[in-house]
Amino acid sequence: MRTSFKLAIALAATLAAAYGVARTTPYWFAPRQAAQVDIHDPALIAQGQYLSRAADCAACHTAPGGKPFAGGLGMQTPMGTIYSTNITPDPDTGIGAYDYADFERAVRRGIRHDGQPLYPAMPYASYVIASDAEIKALYAYFMGSVQPVKQDNADSTIPWPANMRWPLAWWQLLFARPRTFNPDPSLDASQQRGAELVEGLAHCGACHTPRGLAFQEKAMADDGSRQFLSGSVLEGWYAKNLRNESTGLASWSEGEIVDFLRTGRTDRSAAFGGMVDVVEHSTQYLSDADLLAMARYLKQLPAREGRSTQWSPGTDTTTAALRSGDYRVAGSLAYAEHCQACHRADGRGMPRVYPALAGNSIVFADDPSSLVQVTLIGGRTPHTPHDRMAFTMPGFEQLPNAQLAQILTFIRSSWGNQASAVSEVDVARMRRVVRDKPVHYVPQEAAR
Secondary structure: OHHHHHHHHHHHHHHHHHHHHHHHHHHHOOOOOOOOOOOOOHHHHHHHHHHHHHOOHHHHHEOOOOOOOOEOOEEEEOOEEEEOOOOOOOOOOOOOOOOHHHHHHHHHHOEOOOOOEOOOOOOHHHHOOOOHHHHHHHHHHHHHOOOOOOOOOOOOOOOOOOOOOOHHHHHHHHHOOOOOOOOOOOOOHHHHHHHHHHHOOOOOHHHHOOEOOOOOEOOOOOOOOOOOOOOEEEOOEEEOOOOOOOOOOOOOOHHHHHHHHHHOEOOOOEOOOHHHHHHHHOHHHOOHHHHHHHHHHHHOOOOOOOOOOOOOOOOOOHHHHHHOOOOOOOOHHHHHHHOHHHHOOOOOOEOOOEOOOOOOOOOOOOOOHHHHHHHHHOEEOOOOOOOOOOOEEOOOOOOOHHHHHHHHHHHHOOOOOOOOOOOHHHHHHHHHHHHOOOOOOOOHHHHO
16 A cells, blocks of 8 residues: 555656646747847738748648638547647737747747647647748738638647647657758758758658657658658658659659649649648749759658669550450459549550559559548649649549459559559558548638
């Protein structure tokens, strides 16, 4: 009994100490940084608007059908749904009561106005390397140009005790420590600019870098581990490997990367899932110089150990078989019935209209999750002024798991593609992910 009592006392004391440290972090770990900012300066506002697009603020803080930056976008996590918050300058429900120090601390350090930590769904671990000048420009834009919207913020569906905020302060102490951008002297000025964007405001690693057990990104920059941008699954989508290796960007040219970021499509590929929002809200607005800088930086990222820097397709025996009506390979007949009209017998689709399946790196990616999900629910290309029309792919959730698995396995192993099979279990798992997609929070009175 005495031992149990002592253990209970020790545990209570440890929890009390941990809570005390967590509650004091806003004062010593992320102290306020006051500054005067002219929120009416047109040049500063214009710079802030550009930076807000580079940071893709609208994609997360604007729900489908909602007002710009009013929040309500539901984000799926293993523990429940997190809803993005209202970041318009409304004083009651948005950030209108934030002074510059509040704003800076929220964006770069993940601490909101009341001193509570923000969920790491907000990529403050990346934004921390943004400069003071950039944060001031963002503050001027949001306070001096964005229209205020009165819309309450939705609570997360994460259950107690996992929804307690104070333990997040310990997450920040471990994984979101203050740091600055450290340029690699081996890169030229353009590549260094690309690195700064990719690692910082564009926060590419938030989706494309694998995460650990604590949901932390395993690398925040190309630190030698080569985990950075090596691909990760988020909300059932596989954010592809962006390193210069066979299943990453080895088969992409710099020009194709720029074209994809600007328009959401190339002659071989097209954006879908969350990348559609990235193109529509962010990358289509970036300057040619910044897009090229990002492409050049990505193309120089070395392959992981044991990975090839070249994609070598196998022999294409599929095209001739489909054209001759030879459907002996499992999945080929179903492909001819449901897919061939758009993607063609040679798997090359139609440039900028129907993405190719042959030689498309998302098709032969290490993880087939994106291919499975887009086949189930369909997708659409981004709306941008660079192409006359946006195109939609229907979903095929009506097909049984076994048939979908056969079709996708056929696609991943045809026309020279060489990738692992898709199983019925993979399809069933993705159906559960799709079933559990969150409903976004858009109050009717706020949407009007």
